[in-house]
Amino acid sequence: MKKMKLLGLAAVCLSFIALTGTSAIGQDTIRIGTLYPFTGALAMLGTEEWRGAETARVFQNEKGGVLGKKIEFVKADAPDAKAATSEAERLITVEKVKIITGSYSSSIAYASTPVAEKYKVIYFEQGGIADNITQRGFRYLFRNNPLASDFGIRAIDLAEQTICPKIGLKPGDTKIAVIYEDSLYGTTVGTSAVKYGKERGFRIVADEPYSAKAVDLSSLIMKLKSAQPHILIATSYVNDAILISRQSKELKFNVREFIGCGGGHGTKDTADALGDDINYIFNVDITQPRNTNEKFCPGIADYSSRYQQIFGHPPRSGHSLRAYSGLMVAWDIIKKAGSLDAEALRLAALSIDIPEGGTPTGWGVKFAPPGHPSMGTNLRAKPIVMQWFNQEQYAVWPATAAVKEMVIPLPTWEERAKGKK
């Protein structure tokens, strides 16, 4: 009896394994694996980014697909790095896809891209920003979006070129405090801001990582208050971004200018929680689908209306826009290659040359050639600067993307309180 049950159990296990081996391979479609976190802590924006990809797929299929075939997505859920390696393995060896796109999060991209590289499968990365993803010399990985260090550089550029002249200080006299949440995202952006800030001659008076899960950041704010920075550069998720502004207000910590670097400082949730306290804060971020100059990012209105048609509401953030933009370029690459052969696709991707302002994100496309320290990354993708007005963010810098004049300096908490009366 017992043996029978054990055997039964073994049989069930084996049939499970056998079943994974059987999978239909589509003939008249181009199958592309989409590897995103659809569940877990990253699910909200992961799903949002996938929706951008889906919009690009539907749009292209309406135009007849690519190479005369319809495009089909194979969805894979990768809530964390461990699942990402498993799912990349499955997409390639079981589903037999020739192209993968993903992955919203840097840690997921970091874990899944070596699998694709091993099997010589083209990986179009749309979201992972950590610099080191493309510093491993991978030949089949192409990243469309800007690097984490670009966010730090952009923040320092903003400080040097627009804030310093307005507040009448030279970089050498300007004190900058850099704070960032201590996971991969905050650390890479924050350290690049510190590095480039020092290079440009700013005085970095604080370089403080903190945990995004913290429920009290008052000790950090007190530390900043005693350092008396002119400019604060923060890289945060939503809850900690809310906490920083609220506790700065309580502790009357004022700066001449506050620069957020994406994440929580570019999210509607933060604005809802902070109300008018978010106004005039700068946000260095990827291109947003609203309030950006359409001359800078051609096709952005068309994108928003298509997204609305498919999902019934306007795009929630710029994450979907960057995936849409990246995949519209990917279709061109496939057309140019003429087949799904990895080598042909690779050469086609390397030959793509789109000037800045040529895609719906406003980014140009030129992938760094082999031998470049971050080969495969898009050298023409740069974050832009938004500013919050009336709890909405508007592009303000560079001038080509701007729809509003920027306001400098940031009013103090006391001025804001008076202004309300």
Next chain:
Amino acid sequence: MIRPLVQAFREPKSYIFVGILLCLVFLPQIVENPFVLHLIIMMLFYAALGGAWNIIGGFGGQLSLGHAAFFGLGAYTCVLLHLYTGLNPWAGMLVGMVVSSVVGATISYPCFRLRGPFFTLATIAFAEVLRILATYFKNFTSGSTGITIPQNMGFANFMFREKAPYLYIVLVFALLVFLISYLIEKSRFGYYLQALREDEDAAESLGINSPMVKLKAAVISAALTSFGGVFYAQYILFIEPYSEFSLDLSIQFALIPMIGGMGTAIGPVIGSFVLTPLQELLRSWLGGGFAGLYLVIYGIILILVVIFMPQGILGLFKRKEIVNKETLPSPEEARSGQ
């Protein structure tokens, strides 16, 4: 020590075990699909780590939810030694096991004075502290950026392009954990542990040196978990604090023996062979459709198992056996008959 093994091979059920083992040994020759091999590696990997947890958690009844600490400690020790001193990963693995044992002993000793939920909370905190330290000392550990292990394939470097060598290594690892668990199950030491689990005061009154017994079990468990950490680092070739020291991982280690059958050598193996493929397959079948549906189904299955099989899957077989056996039931069988 050998006697229980010899005895075991007189029983016919052990031949099923040997049969499955032989299948696994020849599997890479038959199966070429890397995903299936990956799945089997993960099944064996979690069987081994569930088994390592089971030594202190299952036999000893100390519900630790901080075993990821030893997992991460092993991985970080091995990788950092390899990077900074060029130490061979195999040797680094042994160093990692020693470090984990020592840390396991020093941390466990005071923690064992805490009982029930307080012990569990202390273990969670311990793993969290290690994660924060690994994040904080970024000049040394690269912080949350993580460390990529430079590729240099070959047996000497514990790094392979193919999946088959990993399968053999993890198979040996799982077997080792199983054998140690089996010997503990049949030994006086195992009975001490089980006595402690059932009633610590009663066990002490019978002369069992409870801190010493628990400590020994904790050290064995920590060392084996550390081996798992090194294996995983060498398999993925990338480590970072959030995934190495994560609470999810600690829970997974505890969940596998709980579902399979706590406090038995074969329980974690059954648990992993059911749960790991279940999780992976549910994700691959349903992950593409309605987001999160597979987690709901996985969760429901777990709840059903806990409600209807409180002794784990193994409990199903055990209950029948008691009726059939004429001899006195062994302690764990008596338990399942309660």
